[in-house]
Amino acid sequence: MGKPTGFLEYKREAPPKRDPFERTKNWQEFQIHLPEKTLQEQGGRCMDCAIPFCQAGTDMIGSGEIGCPVHNLIPEWNELVYRGKWKEALARLHKTNNFPEFTGRVCPAPCEGSCTVAIDADAVTIKSLEYHIVERGFNEGWIKANPPLKRTGKTVAVIGSGPAGLAAAAQLNKAGHLVTVFEREDRIGGLLTYGIPDVKLAYSIVERRVQLLKEEGITFRVNIEIGKDVHAAELEEQFDAVILATGSTKPREVDHEGRELDGIHYAMDFLTANTKSLLNSNHQDENYISAKGKHVIVIGGGDTGADCITTSIRHGAATVTQFDINKQKGFEREVNNAWPLFPIIHTTEDAHKEAKAVYGKDPRAYKLQTKRFISNDNGQLVGVETIEVKTEWVEGQKVRTEIPNTEKTWEADLVLLAIGFSGPEKELLAQLNVATTSRQTVAADYGTYQTSKEGVFAAGDNRRGQSLVVWAIHEGREAARECDRFLMGTTRLP
Structure with a gap:
């Protein structure tokens, strides 16, 4: 323990950020x-407590998560x-996390919610320290390519280059296998590249790590969609094992009246096109869905919705409103959400602070169910009709009841659907003859990651369902371990 009284002597000090209004004028990181x-x-504020729940990484206890999924x-x-x-410190960080520069930027830090200091004070700034450790490592030149000393001759195909795929590839390469990562987009990174705005996780940060992985011997192939450009059977013939890390990319749909109107888009289509145009031409090609001058409605109260707010503001939207079907959370933990569970409380994210700075108010509206999308006489989207709802749990099921006389019409000429995903796309799974669950995810047990097809493993959102980057890294690492065991009969991977 570095400083026995540190948590008493020092107050929490998180890294400052650039002014919310000023930073919306560009796409640069602002920490x-x-x-x-x-x-x-x-x-020195860390207590080095006897039971460090921060690193426990327990999946679920009751109704919440505890600590760091990668067991930092x-x-x-x-x-x-x-x-x-x-x-x-960097060596200890890399021991459990292949990509702390990603989690140090975009992880919601469940570790801090489980910090012992957080019982009755402000948690240790774990995420900030992680970020500063890895960035110092890059700045000092400590982080270098470290290819394996010998090869096993075994070949593995990793389908998908998001956090799960990259983590699996990195670990399997360390074990000496010959790894090829297939990505259907034109850049490596999956949701790290095209699902998270550059202002939160710059592509240069992803590219920096990918370059190291290339130097360590991993082969990357872009613009190739397995199941379409290459049949799955052909892949199975060429490789000794396959890891599916394709994510949960099938967006959840709505069937409200007017859904077919122009101006209604899936959030991920909006975010992907924006980043691709930004990286290709600094938006000069205009090949993206612009929010400039528009009244934007974001349907969905999660992180993807917040990313849509961040992006719309930088486009120059006239207004931005975010619908959340749930009521506003309280500022204190509920009785059934006690420490060390991840705290389910009201927070104001960077996107919300930016919206308040630009438009003068928090963009969120709560307890709203969309009823229909409204068009004018020319068939153009002009509004959204909502009604307030009450959410209750009845016999373990979530039940929503409309509240009479609470209908409201909102002006809108751009609507972004950020209501989650319904599972992985099925074409590739059908070609591989891989079984799925009742939740439409890939059937593969946690801890083994083995699918119904021998030699084919699954990790990340396509197995787990929509989740966090840090959980994807954890599953990618563990799937690599089980794949190595399958190939070699034993494994030294953690």
Whole structure:
């Protein structure tokens, strides 16, 4: 323990961020680095408690998650930061997480919700320290390609280059296998590249790590969709094993009146086109869905919806409103959401702060169910009709009841559907003859990741369902371990 009284002496100090209004004028990351002395003090706040729930990584207890899914050795690298041993801290961080530069930017930090200090004070700034450790590693030149000393001769195809696919590929390559990653988009990264706005996770950060993976011997093939450009049977003939890391990419649909109107788009189509145009031409090709001058309605209260807000503001939207079907959460934990569960409380994300800075108010509206999309005489989208709903749990089922006389019409000429995903796309699974579950996810048990087809493994959102980047990394690592065991009869991968 670096500083026994650190959590008493030092207050939590999270990294400052650029002004919410000013940062909406560009697509640059806006977190500001803290001085080294401050970071060391923040590391000294860690209690090194006897049971570090922060790194527990328990999937579910009751109705919530606990700690870090990749089991980051948080107290260890907190102490090393406090003592100024940054290189050693980086080694401990990389021991459990292949890509801390991703999670240090976009993870919601369930570890902090399970921090022992957070019982009655502000949690340790774990996410911030993770970010600063890995960025210092890159700046100091400590992070270099480290290819395996020998090869096994075994070949593995990884389908999908999101966080699960990249983590699986990195681990299998360390074991000495010859790994090829197939990506149907024109750039590597999956949702890291095209699902998260550049302002939150710049493509240059993804590209930096991918270049290291290439130098370590991993082969990447873009613009190839397995199941369409290459038949799955052909892939099985060429490789000794296959890992499916295709994500949960089938968007959930709505059937409201007027759904067919122009101006209604899936959130991921909006975000993907935006980033692709930004990277290709700095938006000069105009090959994206522009929110400029439009009244934007984002349907869905989650992170993807917030990303749509961030993007719409930077386009120059006239107004942005986010519909959440649930009521506003409280500012304190509920009785059934006690520490060390991930805290389900009201938070104001960066996107909401930006919207308030630009438009003068928080963009969120709660307890709203969409009734229909409204068009004018020319068939153009001009509005959305909603009604307020009450949500209750009845015999374990969520029941929503409309509240009479609460109908409202909202002006809108761009609607973005950010209501989640219904599972992976089925064409590839059918070609592989892989079984699915009642939830439409790939049937593969947690811990083994083996599908119904021998030698074919699944990891990430296509197996688990829509989840966090950090869970995808965890499953990619574990699926690699089980794939290595299948190929070699034993494994040394964690």
